[in-house]
Amino acid sequence: xxxxxxxxxxxxxxxxxxxxxxxxxxxxxxxxxxxxxxxxxxxxxxxxxxxxxxxxxxxxxxxxxxxxxxxxxxxxxxxxxxxxxxxxxxxxxxxxxxxxxxxxxxxxxxxxxxxxxxxxxxxxxxxxxxxxxxxxxxxxxxxxxxxxxxxxxxxxxxxxxxxxxxxxxxxxxxxxxxxxxxxxxxxxxxxxxxxxxxxxxxxxxxxxxxxxxxxxxxxxxxxxxxxxxxxxxxxxxxxxxxxxxxxxxxxxxxxxxxxxxxxxxxxxxxxxxxxxxxxxxxxxxxxxxxxxxxxxxx
Amino acid sequence: xxxxxxxxxxxxxxxxxxxxxxxxxxxxxxxxxxxxxxxxxxxxxxxxxxxxxxxxxxxxxxxxxxxxxxxxxxxxxxxxxxxxxxxxxxxxxxxxxxxxxxxxxxxxxxxxxxxxxxxxxxxxxxxxxxxxxxxxxxxxxxxxxxxxxxxxxxxxxxxxxxxxxxxxxxxxxxxxxxxxxxxxxxxxxxxxxxxxxxxxxxxxxxxxxxxxxxxxxxxxxxxxxxxxxxxxxxxxxxxxxxx
Numbered sequence: 001x002x003x004x005x006x007x008x009x010x011x012x013x014x015x016x017x018x019x020x021x022x023x024x025x026x027x028x029x030x031x032x033x034x035x036x037x038x039x040x041x042x043x044x045x046x047x048x049x050x051x052x053x054x055x056x057x058x059x060x061x062x063x064x065x066x067x068x069x070x071x072x073x074x075x076x077x078x079x080x081x082x083x084x085x086x087x088x089x090x091x092x093x094x095x096x097x098x099x100x101x102x103x104x105x106x107x108x109x110x111x112x113x114x115x116x117x118x119x120x121x122x123x124x125x126x127x128x129x130x131x132x133x134x135x136x137x138x139x140x141x142x143x144x145x146x147x148x149x150x151x152x153x154x155x156x157x158x159x160x161x162x163x164x165x166x167x168x169x170x171x172x173x174x175x176x177x178x179x180x181x182x183x184x185x186x187x188x189x190x191x192x193x194x195x196x197x198x199x200x201x202x203x204x205x206x207x208x209x210x211x212x213x214x215x216x217x218x219x220x221x222x223x224x225x226x227x228x229x230x231x232x233x234x235x236x237x238x239x240x241x242x243x244x245x246x247x248x249x250x251x252x253x254x255x256x257x258x259x260x261x262x263x264x265x266x267x268x269x270x271x272x273x274x275x276x277x278x279x280x281x282x283x284x285x286x287x288x289x290x291x292x293x294x295x296x297x298x
Numbered sequence: 299x300x301x302x303x304x305x306x307x308x309x310x311x312x313x314x315x316x317x318x319x320x321x322x323x324x325x326x327x328x329x330x331x332x333x334x335x336x337x338x339x340x341x342x343x344x345x346x347x348x349x350x351x352x353x354x355x356x357x358x359x360x361x362x363x364x365x366x367x368x369x370x371x372x373x374x375x376x377x378x379x380x381x382x383x384x385x386x387x388x389x390x391x392x393x394x395x396x397x398x399x400x401x402x403x404x405x406x407x408x409x410x411x412x413x414x415x416x417x418x419x420x421x422x423x424x425x426x427x428x429x430x431x432x433x434x435x436x437x438x439x440x441x442x443x444x445x446x447x448x449x450x451x452x453x454x455x456x457x458x459x460x461x462x463x464x465x466x467x468x469x470x471x472x473x474x475x476x477x478x479x480x481x482x483x484x485x486x487x488x489x490x491x492x493x494x495x496x497x498x499x500x501x502x503x504x505x506x507x508x509x510x511x512x513x514x515x516x517x518x519x520x521x522x523x524x525x526x527x528x529x530x531x532x533x534x535x536x537x538x539x540x541x
Binding site: 027 | 376491493497498499504509530531
């Protein structure tokens with residue numbers, strides 16, 4: 001199946017930041033993996049935030065990793081050659097503190113064997129500059145998308161933040177700027193206080209909330225985005241079972257990404273893939289693309 | 299789960315049938331245990347012993363998760379994970395220094411040391427005599443209690459005999475920082491928050507003396523004591539208020 005210019009091997013992908021650079025999670029049956037998105041990368045290496053970086057919450061978790069990563073040079077040298085030999089596509093999640101920096105990163109990844117596409121992160125809540133602040137302004141989001149689009153021939157997906165009044169406005173803005181697909185949604189900003197220390201549990205004070213706690217919100221926002229644009233929407237947010245994934249497909253998504261569930265069950269992606277296949281065969285759909293979408297247009 | 303025994307006040311050893319883990323686990327490695335229904339995230343546990351098809355872990359029912367774990371018949375287990383202790387066959391006698399639940403990492407280390415013909419001094423501390431883990435293994439045992447109710451009055455670190463030994467330690471991070479002061483070359487098994495245990499979430503960051511962070515679940519949980527930037531490592535973990 002081709003989604004947003006990328007040939008996916010199936011409808012279930014690994015979400016950015018939950019699958020490293022694809023060299024971990026040895027327990028997963030990778031034949032069931034539709035594709036993966038790398039951990040978010042910047043031009044330069046970043047150490048990330050001090051611990052504590054994660055805390056569990058009811059039906060979810062907060063994380064503030066701070067986009068720890070080796071920088072684009074190391075990614076191209078150490079990981080892309082491995083990806084070039086893999087049978088599923090790898091998108092690189094790209095980040096920057098300015099539209100120019102996103103564009104520069106896109107140019108550095110253009111034509112690199114093993115990189116199937118880019119996912120622009122205009123929605124990370126855990127960096128002091130950039131990230132989410134591009135994603136909640138339609139003009140800034142479009143400017144970043146254009147800056148990337150101009151510097152690469154690779155398919156460009158844009159990962160949107162839920163921290164907006166109307167996701168349809170942002171979705172249309174980045175579609176107009178040349179995005180090939182949307183990933184909906186990134187984490188929601190949250191906080192947790194330690195009553196022993198009377199301070200935030202996370203050293204970054206706030207973190208991104210993920211897991212089943214955000215699923216109904218993610219489902220609604222992915223649906224709203226899908227109603228607003230013609231490019232495909234890839235749903236992500238708290239998916240832990242095939243039923244969850246099927247809800248996103250019916251709500252208008254072409255594919256889904258699985259994140260936090262992989263932390264809990266390294267085989268979650270394979271399990272979800274199998275459940276979708278079983279649903280399709282019971283209902284006589286030749287593939288997940290044949291599942292009828294509930295997508296009323298305004 | 300096949301058995302439970304109390305080894306100190308409110309401290310239990312549970313046995314689990316986990317043949318692949320039992321067959322391959324090395325000293326200092328851990329497993330991630332999960333419950334469904336239960337808290338979302340798995341919890342890391344050092345493997346206390348491994349025999350035949352069984353592994354044992356040690357826990358205090360402090361949070362809702364560990365209480366549920368103790369009461370449940372079946373748990374889901376991922377492991378063994380992480381890099382454990384490495385013993386130098388020519389490094390002389392071994393001191394296994396543990397505080398509280400840190401004792402969890404020690405029986406496998408004792409067995410490995412003795413199988414290399416190394417003499418083992420087992421040094422274990424707790425707040426009070428009834429909180430000391432009663433089980434030990436080695437040629438010599440030294441007890442320590444914060445209140446002086448049994449053995450050395452003070453911490454396990456203070457109770458270690460002053461002779462040259464390979465020091466392996468596990469316990470609260472504050473205790474391990476004291477280990478680092480006294481024996482920079484000691485091997486310490488750290489406790490951190492963990493999301494996945496498999497290297498992908500980057501939640502278990504350990505601040506390093508040379509700068510940056512790495513992952514307790516993958517590069518650790520055992521570190522050379524001098525390599526850790528102790529003042530940046532959280533000293534107290536609170537799982538109990540969550541989920």
